[in-house]
Amino acid sequence: xxxxxxxxxxxxxxxxxxxxxxxxxxxxxxxxxxxxxxxxxxxxxxxxxxxxxxxxxxxxxxxxxxxxxxxxxxxxxxxxxxxxxxxxxxxxxxxxxxxxxxxxxxxxxxxxxxxxxxxxxxxxxxxxxxxxxxxxxxxxxxxxxxxxxxxxxxxxxxxxxxxxxxxxxxxxxxxxxxxxxxxxxxxxxxxxxxxxxxxxxxxxxxxxxxxxxxxxxxxxxxxxxxxxxxxxxxxxxxxxxxxxxxxxxxxxxxxxxxxxxxxxxxxxxxxxxxxxxxxxxxxxxxxxxxxxxxxxxxxxxxxxxxxxxxxxxxxxxxxxxxxxxxxxxxxxxxxxxxxxxxxxxxxxxxxxxxxxxxxxxxxxxxxxxxxxxxxxxxxxxxxxxxxxxxxxxxxxxxxxxxxxxxxxxxxxxxxxxxxxxxxxxxxxx
Amino acid sequence: xxxxxxxxxxxxxxxxxxxxxxxxxxxxxxxxxxxxxxxxxxxxxxxxxxxxxxxxxxxxxxxxxxxxxxxxxxxxxxxxxxxxxxxxxxxxxxxxxxxxxxxxxxxxxxxxxxxxxxxxxxxxxxxxxxxxxxxxxxxxxxxxxxxxxxxxxxxxxxxxxxxxxxxxxxxxxxxxxxxxxxxxxxxxxxxxxxxxxxxxxxxxxxxxxxxxxxxxxxxxxxxxxxxxxxxxxx
Ligand SMILES: Nc1ncnc2c1ncn2[C@@H]1O[C@H](COP(=O)(O)OP(=O)(O)OP(=O)(O)O)[C@@H](O)[C@H]1O
Ligand SMILES: [Mg+2]
Numbered sequence: 001x002x003x004x005x006x007x008x009x010x011x012x013x014x015x016x017x018x019x020x021x022x023x024x025x026x027x028x029x030x031x032x033x034x035x036x037x038x039x040x041x042x043x044x045x046x047x048x049x050x051x052x053x054x055x056x057x058x059x060x061x062x063x064x065x066x067x068x069x070x071x072x073x074x075x076x077x078x079x080x081x082x083x084x085x086x087x088x089x090x091x092x093x094x095x096x097x098x099x100x101x102x103x104x105x106x107x108x109x110x111x112x113x114x115x116x117x118x119x120x121x122x123x124x125x126x127x128x129x130x131x132x133x134x135x136x137x138x139x140x141x142x143x144x145x146x147x148x149x150x151x152x153x154x155x156x157x158x159x160x161x162x163x164x165x166x167x168x169x170x171x172x173x174x175x176x177x178x179x180x181x182x183x184x185x186x187x188x189x190x191x192x193x194x195x196x197x198x199x200x201x202x203x204x205x206x207x208x209x210x211x212x213x214x215x216x217x218x219x220x221x222x223x224x225x226x227x228x229x230x231x232x233x234x235x236x237x238x239x240x241x242x243x244x245x246x247x248x249x250x251x252x253x254x255x256x257x258x259x260x261x262x263x264x265x266x267x268x269x270x271x272x273x274x275x276x277x278x279x280x281x282x283x284x285x286x287x288x289x290x291x292x293x294x295x296x297x298x299x300x301x302x303x304x305x306x307x308x309x310x311x312x313x314x315x316x317x318x319x320x321x322x323x324x325x326x327x328x329x330x331x332x333x334x335x336x337x338x339x340x341x342x343x344x345x346x347x348x349x350x351x352x353x354x355x356x357x358x359x360x361x362x363x364x365x366x367x368x369x370x371x372x373x374x375x376x377x378x379x380x381x382x383x384x385x386x387x388x389x390x391x392x393x394x395x396x397x398x399x400x401x402x403x404x405x406x407x408x409x410x411x412x413x414x415x416x417x418x419x420x421x422x423x424x425x426x427x428x429x
Numbered sequence: 430x431x432x433x434x435x436x437x438x439x440x441x442x443x444x445x446x447x448x449x450x451x452x453x454x455x456x457x458x459x460x461x462x463x464x465x466x467x468x469x470x471x472x473x474x475x476x477x478x479x480x481x482x483x484x485x486x487x488x489x490x491x492x493x494x495x496x497x498x499x500x501x502x503x504x505x506x507x508x509x510x511x512x513x514x515x516x517x518x519x520x521x522x523x524x525x526x527x528x529x530x531x532x533x534x535x536x537x538x539x540x541x542x543x544x545x546x547x548x549x550x551x552x553x554x555x556x557x558x559x560x561x562x563x564x565x566x567x568x569x570x571x572x573x574x575x576x577x578x579x580x581x582x583x584x585x586x587x588x589x590x591x592x593x594x595x596x597x598x599x600x601x602x603x604x605x606x607x608x609x610x611x612x613x614x615x616x617x618x619x620x621x622x623x624x625x626x627x628x629x630x631x632x633x634x635x636x637x638x639x640x641x642x643x644x645x646x647x648x649x650x651x652x653x654x655x656x657x658x659x660x661x662x663x
Binding site for chain 1: 454472476479481482501502505506507508510514516518520522523524525531533534536537538540544582
């Protein structure tokens, strides 16, 4: 009987119920989209920011002074180097987990056969590392410089190449030399000469376009700098700086022990730098300011924005539902009054209306969930350039939100129902 | 003890006395008519007796219980158990069939019983229309469904507020005949009507004016049969 009645209403008022379902679907879809994006966005924003490149640079102590004084490029002038064998240690610091990527660089001058001098850079492309923790990491400029466009050929895959005499040529240089993929270039370095095969042309949109990039060991052979690197660029997830971090960055020794511990155990850019310096001999690690600072802040702001959008959309949905449910109940007030007159208690009349609306909400919510999932993918692709992984937690959260919004939207209608007196509607007043 | 007793009942809206010191006793099994001009307080009185409204002042004893003091929830329960309601506008649930409308009263009372509901429809002569929707029934038939619904839970009192107001003479007679049957079975009937022919059938008629009872007549020749002044042309 109960379901017969509910069914009757759902069919008779299908337009209103459809509107209610649609409103709920709209709210649910926005909530789903925002929540999925929000829960997944931490990673997405980080990936996004990672494409802005490294946020920490590590250079030898002496060079660091010179670099900052004269802004000398290409390092090496003082003869100070970092040790290649210590690179793995970067992934063993306290905040190792926050180090998402890094690449060493060794810069050297090499002569072409026609006598022109060019800059050859040795680096990691996708250097495979197996860490003591068992974690595996492919680090290098393929991901660290993911915004570089490979216009011809493709990125060097260090794990599959047999011959390590390969190189990626900057687009400007490639044009000047007239080289294309698979062409060979003969280079004469300070200690040896070798012929590299062009694996791809890079369009970096900067002065990298005039350089030639090759595996670290190849460049080291060319310049006789075995086991040495000029600099390391690190991409790390960091917490925005606060007063403590600023103070610590100036001089960690000025902190009290408690402050020091708090700072050390927080992923500030400065504490990560400090920890890198601890593991690398004679190294100076410094944050590349702008990016390091903004990273965390952007993440927080993006999430705040999404929370706000979700809340507003849910409030909107609740108001919409409220209107529709009230209208639906008003339309049926005679019927509701009649039920009360023939013995229905307030609870059963309200239960009837709530059941109808909840059934409607379930359909609307499910439709909205899938729409929201699609919506999240659109956001993911347009804003973050990748798919959004649906976290399982989204489903119960959205379900609870939909329920709350639906029930909240029903409150005025239910109040009206409770006040409805049968004699008001039954005598045709 | 009377089944129903109104003692000094007032219903006051602002400065309007819809009921003004009404005293009335109704015995078990009695058939009472209430007459009076429009606005005299007839529906107001029925609402109070029917546990749908409370008096501003006074006592309403139903089976010895003062319903003026009961909570809304208890009033619903008393109404459900003891009172059958019939209205001028038939008030059926439009998307339920005749039998489902009857069963709805069972549903809120106890459990729907299709067989019993069908019997009730049979008593009002509508067994063959059980599966029809209200929109597929004539006004007279709809009112008979309402009568079936009102009597399905064996109420002690049936309250009818202008049950024949929207009916032609032929249907009026059918409904009054149904009342007669119910009366014979011992059901107490209180019928509000404008129609003297309907009122006269009852054992007793009380007259309301401006919220006061001002006259009462007893039908000396009570038969329970409706007689028309002019012969009905069919
Ligand atoms: N809820 C209310 N608020 C204010 N006044 C009311 C209310 N209900 C009824 N009244 C007034 O009380 C008086 C009695 O109304 P009631 O409906 O009882 O009259 P009635 O005798 O049933 O009339 P009718 O024959 O037209 O049905 C009327 O003047 C009416 O306007
Ligand atoms: Mg009336």
